[in-house]
Amino acid sequence: MKNKILNLLKESDDFLSGEKISEVFGVTRAAIWKYINSLKEDGYEIESISRKGYRLLSSPDILTYEEIKDKLKTEFVGRKVYYYDSIDSTNKMAKDIAHNEKEGVIVVAEEQLEGRGRLGRHWESPKKKGIYFSIILKPQVPPMKVAKLTLLGAAAVYQALDEIGINSQIKWPNDIVVNGKKVCGILTEMSSELNMINHVVMGIGVNVNLEENDILEDLQHKATSLKIESKGKVDRKKLLAAILNKFENLYILFKDGGETSQAIEICRENSAVIDKEVQVFSGSSKRVGKALDINEEGELLVEFDGKIETVFSGEISIRGIDGYI
Amino acid sequence: MKNKILNLLKESDDFLSGEKISEVFGVTRAAIWKYINSLKEDGYEIESISRKGYRLLSSPDILTYEEIKDKLKTEFVGRKVYYYDSIDSTNKMAKDIAHNEKEGVIVVAEEQLEGRGRLGRHWESPKKKGIYFSIILKPQVPPMKVAKLTLLGAAAVYQALDEIGINSQIKWPNDIVVNGKKVCGILTEMSSELNMINHVVMGIGVNVNLEENDILEDLQHKATSLKIESKGKVDRKKLLAAILNKFENLYILFKDGGETSQAIEICRENSAVIDKEVQVFSGSSKRVGKALDINEEGELLVEFDGKIETVFSGEISIRGIDGYI
Numbered sequence: 001m002k003n004k005i006l007n008l009l010k011e012s013d014d015f016l017s018g019e020k021i022s023e024v025f026g027v028t029r030a031a032i033w034k035y036i037n038s039l040k041e042d043g044y045e046i047e048s049i050s051r052k053g054y055r056l057l058s059s060p061d062i063l064t065y066e067e068i069k070d071k072l073k074t075e076f077v078g079r080k081v082y083y084y085d086s087i088d089s090t091n092k093m094a095k096d097i098a099h100n101e102k103e104g105v106i107v108v109a110e111e112q113l114e115g116r117g118r119l120g121r122h123w124e125s126p127k128k129k130g131i132y133f134s135i136i137l138k139p140q141v142p143p144m145k146v147a148k149l150t151l152l153g154a155a156a157v158y159q160a161l162d163e164i165g166i167n168s169q170i171k172w173p174n175d176i177v178v179n180g181k182k183v184c185g186i187l188t189e190m191s192s193e194l195n196m197i198n199h200v201v202m203g204i205g206v207n208v209n210l211e212e213n214d215i216l217e218d219l220q221h222k223a224t225s226l227k228i229e230s231k232g233k234v235d236r237k238k239l240l241a242a243i244l245n246k247f248e249n250l251y252i253l254f255k256d257g258g259e260t261s262q263a264i265e266i267c268r269e270n271s272a273v274i275d276k277e278v279q280v281f282s283g284s285s286k287r288v289g290k291a292l293d294i295n296e297e298g299e300l301l302v303e304f305d306g307k308i309e310t311v312f313s314g315e316i317s318i319r320g321i322d323g324y325i
Numbered sequence: 326m327k328n329k330i331l332n333l334l335k336e337s338d339d340f341l342s343g344e345k346i347s348e349v350f351g352v353t354r355a356a357i358w359k360y361i362n363s364l365k366e367d368g369y370e371i372e373s374i375s376r377k378g379y380r381l382l383s384s385p386d387i388l389t390y391e392e393i394k395d396k397l398k399t400e401f402v403g404r405k406v407y408y409y410d411s412i413d414s415t416n417k418m419a420k421d422i423a424h425n426e427k428e429g430v431i432v433v434a435e436e437q438l439e440g441r442g443r444l445g446r447h448w449e450s451p452k453k454k455g456i457y458f459s460i461i462l463k464p465q466v467p468p469m470k471v472a473k474l475t476l477l478g479a480a481a482v483y484q485a486l487d488e489i490g491i492n493s494q495i496k497w498p499n500d501i502v503v504n505g506k507k508v509c510g511i512l513t514e515m516s517s518e519l520n521m522i523n524h525v526v527m528g529i530g531v532n533v534n535l536e537e538n539d540i541l542e543d544l545q546h547k548a549t550s551l552k553i554e555s556k557g558k559v560d561r562k563k564l565l566a567a568i569l570n571k572f573e574n575l576y577i578l579f580k581d582g583g584e585t586s587q588a589i590e591i592c593r594e595n596s597a598v599i600d601k602e603v604q605v606f607s608g609s610s611k612r613v614g615k616a617l618d619i620n621e622e623g624e625l626l627v628e629f630d631g632k633i634e635t636v637f638s639g640e641i642s643i644r645g646i647d648g649y650i
Contacts (some may be wrong), residue, residue, distance in 0.1 A: 027435045095516070108389070118518060146471065161347075189523065194472050194498070195637075198514070210431050213549060302595075313470075 001065055002035045008262065009039075009046070009056040017053035017177045031189065061128060062280065063240055069112055071241030076104035077135065077248040078241070084109040086127070088303070091187060091203040094134035096190070097308035098199040103138040106244070116204060116217075117185050118315070129210045129225075131240050134203040137251070141258040143192040146200055147312070148260045148298040150174045152250045153186045153202050160242035166230050172300050173290075176206075177272050181224035183207045204243065208234050260298060268294045277319035278302060280311055292312035326350060327360045328391055331527050332490050334371070334381040341377035378600045386453060388433045388565055396566030401429035402460065402573040403566070409434040411452070414441055415527040416512060419459035423516070423524040428463040428580075431569070440530060443499065443640075454535045454550075459528040462576070468584040470518040471525055472637070473585045473623040475499045477575045478511045478527050480591035485529050491555055494597035496643065497616075499530075502597050507550035528626035529568065533559050585623060593619045602629060602644040605636055616641070 005021060014325075018029040025032075036054055040046055043060025059067060065081035072078055080101070087093055087109040096108045112125035112132050125132050137149065154170045161176070163167045170180045176184035184206045191198040210225035226234045253259040268274065273291045280287050280302060287303040299310040343354040350357075361379055368385025384392060390406040397403055403523040405426070405456045412418055412434040416537060419432045437450035437457050450457050462474065476620060478497045486493045486501070493503045501509035532540075537549035551559045555628055578584040592631045595597065605612050605627060615627040624635040 024445060047493060049594075118521075120521075143515075185577075186520065189516065189518050191514065194513050215636065272505075277386075315520075 001027065002033075004065055005032065006039055006044070009054060010059075013056075013178050015047075015049065015052040020053065038117060047248055061236060062110065063131065063133075063236060065129075067243045068237050068244075069231040071238055071245075073245045074104070074248040075252075076250065076291045078101070078104065078106050078244040080105045082107045085109045085152070086113060088112065088114040089203075090132055091116065091189060091201050092205070093286050094201040095189065095191070095199075098201060100134045101136050103136055103199075104248075105136045106181055107136075108133040108240070109233075116203075117205075118187055123185065123205050124185075124214075124216065125127075125205065126210060126214050131204070131206040131236055131243075133240065134201050135244075135247070136224050136253075137200040137202060138196060139200065139251075139255045141197065141254070141256075141260075142195060143166060143190060143197055145172050145258045146188065146192075146197065146315050147256065148172070148263070149200060149202060149260070150186050150188045151260065151267050151294075151298050152254055153188070153204055153247065155263040156243055156247035156250055157184050157186075157204065157206065158270055159246040160239060160268055163242050163246075164239055166226055166234075169270050170267045172267060172294060172316070173274040173298070178224060178226065178229040180272070181229075183224055183226055183229070204217075206239070206243075207237050235239065257261065261296070264294055264298055265294065267298075273300065273316065273318055278316045279319075281315045281317075289317045326352065326356075329356065329364055331364055331369070331381075332390055334379060335384075337380075338378040339382045340372075340374065349639075360608050365382050368520065380434055380648055386561060387435065387458065388561060393562050393566045393569075395550065396563055397618070398570045399429070400577075401427070402432050402576065403429065403569040405430045408433045411436045411438065413437065413439040414528075415457055415459040416514060416526050419461050419526040420514065420516070420524075421529070421606075422459045423526060428461055428524075429573075430461045431458050433458040433565070435497040437530075441512060441528075443512055443529075447611065448510060448512075448530050449539075449541065449544075450530065451535060451633050454539060456529070456531040456561055456568075457532050458565065459526050460569075462523065462525040462527060463581075464522060464576075464580045466579070466581075466582075467520055468515060468523065470583045471513065471515050471517075471522065471586065471592065472498070473588070474525060474527060474579070475511050475513045476580055476585065476592050476619075476623050477588045478513070478529055478572065480588040481572035481575055482511075482529065483570055483591055483595055484571040485564060486551070488567050488571075489559065489564055491551055491559075494595050495592045495593060496597040496617060497641070498623070503549060503551065503554045506547055507599070508549055508551055508552075508554070531564070531568075533561050533564065560574050586587075586621065589619055589621065592623075598641065598643055603641045604644075606640045606642075628648075 010111050018032050021032050022029050045057040047055045047057050064083045089112055090107040090109050109132050111127040114126035115123035117123040150173050156168055157176050168204050171177050176187040189202040190200045207225035209227045215223050251261045277292055278291045290304040292301045299312050301312050343357050346357050347354050370382040372380045372382050408434040414437050415432040415434050440450040441446035469589050475498050482501050483495055493501050496502050499511040500507050512528040513524045532550035534552045539546050553636040575588045586642045601616055603616045614627040617626045617628055624637050627636050
């Protein structure tokens with residue numbers, strides 16, 4: 001009911017009387033008054049003038065379904081949203097509910113208390129300054145093809161940033177960088193049998209409106225935010241919806257047969273890695289080579305001492321001006 | 326306390342007086358009487374004679390830690406047991422608790438209400454007639470090597486059956502057959518990041534003391550039980566402990582580097598598949614070929630029209646006398 005009243009207020013340019021709202025939904029005016037107060041608590045600015053009624057002045061900067069749905073063009077991605085003001089980790093929650101949910105369902109949180117990056121690393125998620133969400137997916141492809149899904153996510157974030165006027169690059173396989181510094185990371189996790197995927201959870205974290213002092217000092221040489229780089233606040237709702245829109249387009253091609261050529265093309269053309277000197281880590285070993293290309297399997301081709309090898313999912317760092325990032 | 330009293334009774338050949346037990350553990354004789362009754366409810370046959378005390382006559386056929394521990398030679402596999410009289414599925418429970426448990430922890434149930442085989446198929450689990458359990462594992466190997474773990478499980482079951490005098494064969498990759506009919510299936514599930522395993526859950530179901538009428542009629546041409554084939558009841562406790570013992574030996578070699586040569590050798594030498602005509606299913610396609618060998622990667626080598634291909638994790642059926650099984 002609260003969302004219904006919110007939608008009515010959003011659709012109306014002028015004041016809406018309590019009587020009118022009461023008529024439309026068949027609830028008492030006292031109940032309406034309660035819902036309006038609850039909306040105000042959520043951050044909605046609602047003017048109420050006796051005899052005239054209620055008018056929505058502004059909506060808060062929150063990533064609920066109500067706030068992004070007008071911008072969504074998707075069929076199923078993001079059409080059901082689990083929204084949390086604060087959570088331990090969106091990936092953790094998504095994994096917990098994945099068994100009973102359809103693909104495309106997302107878990108969004110304004111803050112993660114135990115946000116995680118790859119290999120169990122901490123991911124800083126300050127409140128309402130970033131976008132932190134996880135998508136539940138159930139593609140009909142062999143488990144071995146799942147590595148490619150991360151590239152779909154990376155390509156979608158690249159395209160979404162492009163749409164809002166921010167030029168970025170993709171640091172294969174799971175980071176997005178702006179001006180050489182990380183603004184987004186992707187953590188793909190999978191539950192599978194030997195030859196069948198149960199579900200995939202793809203977590204995406206974007207540093208949107210973080211200030212410099214929101215970024216740990218010893219990470220400042222390699223991490224940044226969209227606000228810092230574009231010198232202005234970025235609309236989180238628009239960006240989240242854009243990522244979901246772009247992702248669904250790419251995912252529809254992938255979900256039944258594993259088609260990824262479009263996503264890989266985007267990752268290749270906007271790569272932060274290709275033609276760069278890279279360090280490739282696997283386990284405790286580290287080797288230096290030159291990244292040449294991303295092949296059709298989504299693997300990175302790296303030249304080591306004149307010999308070309310494919311890197312499947314190792315971790316890499318790129319040689320920057322100030323050393324490897 | 327109940328288990329402590331049980332252990333004391335087990336260690337004692339003669340009657341133990343309530344006074345004595347009370348002295349050892351510092352609890353009242355009334356409390357002891359309650360614990361004894363609870364043990365009786367669990368199926369322990371305990372004789373009690375006034376002035377003499379309590380004596381354990383027999384233990385029930387249940388797969389609790391108390392009943393298998395004397396037979397365990399393992400360091401960590403099976404050293405913590407979640408035991409259920411009835412459960413939906415041991416794999417499901419193991420996946421739910423895996424995050425917070427160490428590797429080697431097992432979930433055992435006397436009955437599964439929603440037991441599953443591969444690809445979501447039903448696995449019939451009649452009460453106390455089979456062994457149904459799942460092992461939580463956290464190997465430090467790349468996710469791609471996990472397929473081999475199923476072969477470790479298969480090899481361990483083969484060895485355990487051999488130890489109790491039952492000759493079986495391994496139907497690559499996840500079934501054990503006796504006289505050409507299935508007696509055991511393995512369902513390996515994994516939760517992973519791109520290049521790191523979160524955890525693996527390996528579920529093993531063995532048809533131990535099922536009678537012919539416990540097996541669905543339309544499965545009787547391809548499924549059987551150890552009791553049916555060996556013409557006698559099999560000690561479930563002994564068999565479960567043997568599987569865990571054998572499995573740990575093979576797993577210790579695997580867990581840090583992925584070493585599997587011993588397990589693959591067992592699967593190869595006792596294969597129900599090698600040199601047989603097989604149907605290989607992948608998706609909706611079906612091809613007929615001849616199984617030649619299992620390679621070092623644990624893949625099946627199959628000859629189709631003179632060309633040798635490796636089969637990674639497709640499903641196969643073997644040509645038997647009465648058609649494919």
